Amino acid sequence: MLDEVLAPAALENLHNSIAPVQATTTRSTCPYCGVGCGVLASANGAEVIGDPAHPANFGRLCSKGSALGETLGLGGRLLHPMRRQADGAFARVSWDVALDEAAGGFRRIVDEHGPDAVAVYLSGQLLTEDYYVANKLMKGFIGSANVDTNSRLCMASTVAGHKRAFGADVVPGCYEDLDEADLIVLVGSNAAWCHPILFQRIMRNKEERGAKLVVIDTRRTPTAESADLFLQIAPGADQALFCGLLVNLAKVGAFDADYIRQYTTGFESALTAARNIAPSIEATAMSTQLREVDIAAFFELFARTTRTVTAFSQGVNQSAQGTDKVNAIINCHLATGRVGKPGASPFSLTGQPNAMGGREVGGLANSLAAHMGFEPANIDRVRRFWNAPRMAPREGLKAVQMFDAIARGDIKALWVVGTNPAASLPNANAARDALSKLELFIVSDNVTSNDTINSGAHLLLPAQAWGEKSGAVTNSERRISRQRAFMPAPGEARADWAIFADVARRMGFAGFDYGVAADVFREHAALSAFENDATRAFDIGGLARLSDAEYDALEPTQWPIRDGDGKGRARLFADGAFFSQGGRATFIAPAKPTLATTLTKDFPLRLNTGRIRDQWHTMTRTGASPRLARHLPEPFLEINPSDAADLGVEDGGFARVATPYGSCVLRAVATDRQPAGHVFAPIHWTDETAEDARIGALVAPFVDPFSGQPESKATPAIVTPLRFARQGFLLSRNPITLPEGVWWTRVAVADGYGYRVAADLSDDGWTDIIRAASACEDVAQLIDETKSLFSGAAFVEDRATLIWALAPVSPSWDLALELFARDRLDQSERLSLLSGRSGRQLTDDGPLVCSCFRVGQKQIEAAIQQGCRSAPDVGEATRAGSNCGSCRPEIQRLIKISLAAESAMDLAREDQTSMKEGASDETVGF
Structure with missing residues (x-):
């Protein structure tokens, strides 16, 4: 341990003691993704809101940006050499x-x-x-x-692709193109979660101007829920799809021949390479594992829509052929002259600020x-x-x-x-x-x-x-x-x-x-x-x-802002003037699509890694926010239900995922968002925040030969089921040291420490942990042998200092979190802790959906039951989704589930009515 680290309370006092007395507002920039949103911060960061004057976000912030004020404490800070x-x-x-x-x-x-x-x-x-x-x-x-x-x-393949095509690492377009495009193609980008402020610009364009949205991804992400056309492509097949697009553009005469002739070079060799890779829609379908009808629809949309933006991110870059994928996309824009024009450009969505x-x-x-x-x-x-x-x-x-x-x-x-x-x-x-x-x-x-x-x-x-x-x-x-x-x-x-x-x-x-x-x-x-x-x-x-x-x-x-210029330029290359030798852009002939690794009997699945909505990188900052922790508090593995059934993995249970490089134990989520044969795990948890959940340890170290960027989306893996006798949570005012054999995730909670846990410990083993964590004698606990439930709480006067609940199936902790945040609990609230059932004065809102306004799933479901039939309707009723909008896909999913349930009930009622009418007819007949 560091011998100069102060206790959290002392650290907060230090920050307060050196802060200016008079509050001021400072214009700054958010420290998260590459959108670069402007913020207004009060002294000490007590309040951080979006800057209405900043052209990147015009006052909007995502859930992470909205919670910045919760992440500025001095707990764990390095203060001295x-x-x-x-x-x-x-x-x-x-x-x-x-x-x-x-x-x-x-x-x-x-x-x-x-x-x-x-x-x-x-x-x-x-x-x-x-x-x-x-x-x-x-x-x-x-x-x-x-x-x-x-x-x-995260972005090296884009750099290499830009240099090969344009002669310099230049993004030709700007955010306004997302407002002005008639077609927006998102490739390998879960923008709804990873670039939510830009995604909301796309959605406003879609709603107000009728722009079409095509999403190309190996996973059905929240972004895909809003697409007019979703192409669930095979891993590593992006350049095959865009080579097929280039070939199709030639067939239908959609090229800008003047632009190609005046401003580019290498066109014929790139087209020849594309014809070798994907000579037809049928061949493209075989390479990409997409339906021919969907490919044809995408090709037609691209060919007839002059104002097209193709925005790409980590799903393209984090590949052993990432640079070729970038250039395959750029080739299609060069061929149609859609570079640096209003509403028309290839566009790289940068990962970091x-x-x-x-x-x-x-x-x-x-x-x-x-x-x-x-x-x-x-x-x-x-x-x-x-x-x-x-x-x-x-x-x-x-x-x-x-x-x-x-x-x-x-x-x-x-x-x-x-x-x-x-x-x-x-x-x-x-x-x-x-x-x-x-x-x-x-x-x-x-x-x-x-x-x-x-x-x-x-x-x-x-x-x-x-x-x-x-x-x-x-x-x-x-x-x-x-x-x-x-x-x-x-x-x-x-x-x-x-x-x-x-x-x-x-x-x-x-x-x-x-x-x-x-x-x-x-x-x-x-x-x-x-x-x-x-x-x-x-x-x-x-x-x-x-x-x-x-x-x-x-x-x-x-930029560029040359000496004597009054301001910079929003767009480049509409009239050529590239920075390659000779001033022309270069078409690049990509190599045939391959994956750096092959599946084997020992590793039959593909592991994909990436980000989730409310966490950032290794959680150094976002991990301190109780609000952000409520959304997805544990490291998890998404797996297709058919694979889960074949492997014996239970939805909501645990699984060990292993590759030739390492293994992790994660909560299993069976979902058809994942295609069969593929699994997904987020990157954020480390040895500081979880036991056995460092996903980086599993990823293959293969890199793109041009950019040096690692392949993070397709490592061969194997998944095996894992079961624990009990699982649940501990909430404590002080840190808890958990023994070996306990799977744990540390979760930020208000005024304390939260742990999601699982283990095969006996009652005595759990009791030893509780006894070590409890510093008082006022302990109430319940052991329900019929349910194997072991729960309880410790108090100092009327305030809970320790709360725990452990069972074969993980108990909900939403109610416990609410009670843990209170300064005083009465007798009925104490009983609620033990039973896990909400009292009349308590509001168990269920899992958090909207982090910006702390709206839970049950509140949204109640609004839907009261007649809300769209995400804006739910926003009017609950405020959920009305700020950054990154929770809108989840709201839309809840609406779809509710409408499907209502439809099923209507059909059931119709069937019952038909049966009664039939019985009546039979009676009359007799």
Whole structure:
């Protein structure tokens, strides 16, 4: 344990004591996905709402953004530099000691083993200024390009696809295209959950303008529930579908021949490759496992709809052929001239808040700052601009390669900043083992403990968190926005860019004398314009001379913003002017679709991984919100009902899912949203938040040959049933240490700690846990032998301090959560805890559906019974779905279930009436 970590109450007092007395409102940007929503935050973050003036969201926030105020406490915060001692514990050290050790360790290893023996692994959560200084230090002064980022895991294939097609990593369109398109195609994107603010723009377009929505995915996601046409495609078949589309566009004469001739190259070879892959609708159907009629409907829609946006995300990128999939999509847009025009573009939906900004400053190992590559002229240009003594001469190691090099001993020092690779990388167990071999392992973060820190970190450097840091981020539409501090940094936390600059100076390097974030931003902007002359896409030279005050007041703006431009450009390439050699876009001939792994008798299923609605990455921030925890509180595995029946897996029970790389134990959910032969598990839980649920440990480490992005959607797996004698929950005012043999998930609850548990323990074993967790003698418990129910509560005066319920089938904890939140319970409420039945004054609303307004399933079902027949109707009655809209697919599903039940009842009544009339007729006949 860290010996300088304060108790949660003391931490909250610290934050309050250093906060400004007078409340103010600060304009900032949400720290979650790449939509880049603007927020208005009060001092201390007591209230965080959407910024009506921000063009990304116009005041709307998703469930995660709406709950930001619940995630700003100091529990678990890293407040001071820490060094691991010989006994494995951490002890506090000064910043001077920590920085000297970091700089000295890097210098020693570089001197002994060369610059490629050190590496830095960054995060799309960082600000542009943080990324820039880290990149400058490593690539320009240490001389190694071993700088990569967790963006490699989500958007690298888009980067590679953009470069191959456009000559630069450029998203041609903007969010307004989603408002103006007549056809929107979502490929590998569960936007309703992962980009809900953009999805609601799509839905408004659909409702108000009649735009059509096609969803292409291997799973029937909540997004697919709103589609006019859903194509449940086979894994890895995306480029086959879009090659088939390209061939069909040729057959029906839907090409823009003038655009192809004037602005592109490589068309014939791409079309020839497409004809080899998918020469007909019939062949496309065989490759994609889709119905011919559905493929024909999609092809016809695309061919006749000029204003088409094809938006794609992780389902395309996270593939061993992700780059080819991206280019197959872009080929269809180039062939029809639908690039950079109002309502018409290929569009990448970025995963992280500043994945784009990191790409701009060279955060990826295969790029230099300002979107420049490692061509000799670019290396020399950046060297001269930085006055760099030791420029990296070639590309560095990408994420998976980097950790392989650590395992081999080639990389001896690693600095991880703001991310958790021991949980998030593919084959994460191997990554964790590799970290233990490092001679120097530094982590900059704002938490005291995570899977990466616990893998042997030597030095912990406290970084500022969202709300405390200040800088720039760039969203999916190339829009630069400001993240602004509205809280003071607690303890000794510092900006990441300042930490990098201090280490650089201690290593003896000049050129790192930045005073504020604006200094870094101005240099970054100046480099983008240096010897550019409109020859490179990324150019924000128009911002290079901002004063500190102008930087602080910078409004959201899209690049390019060249020197002398009054504002940026929303769209690019409508009239050609690409950044490839010769100024033409390039059609790319994709390879035939294949999967990196094959199924076997031992591993007969495909494991797909991804996000859920109300959690983010490894839950460092969202995991602190009780509201967000109510939606899907446990790690789970979705499996088709037919597979579940064949394997003996019970819906709502447990299953062990294993791959050649690891295994997890998850709650089983049997659902036809999953196709037979495929299973899905979310990525968010780690060893910090659950027992045996690190999904990254199961994912195959195969990567795209062009982008280096891992395949996270199709790992061969096997699922076996698992049963526990009892399962249920514990709610406590204090943390509980659970013994081995107990499966558990830690869940955020108000003013306490929640645990979902399962085990084969005897009554005595559970009693020992309860006794250890209870600090008082006022304990009431119930053992119902007929139901094998073991439940009870402990009290201090009239307040519950511990509540538990355990049974063969998991008891609902919604009622217990409500009672646990109360300061005082009367006798009837105490009895309700034991019985699990709601009293007259209690409101058991069922599982949470709408996180924004805390609306439960039972409230929505009641509204439906009262006549609500659409998601807007339910919103009028309950407010559910009226903010971010990410719960609307679930509301629509509940409506469908209710209407189906009503229809079945009507049919039953008609049958009964017919039977009575028939009996009456027979009586008359006699």
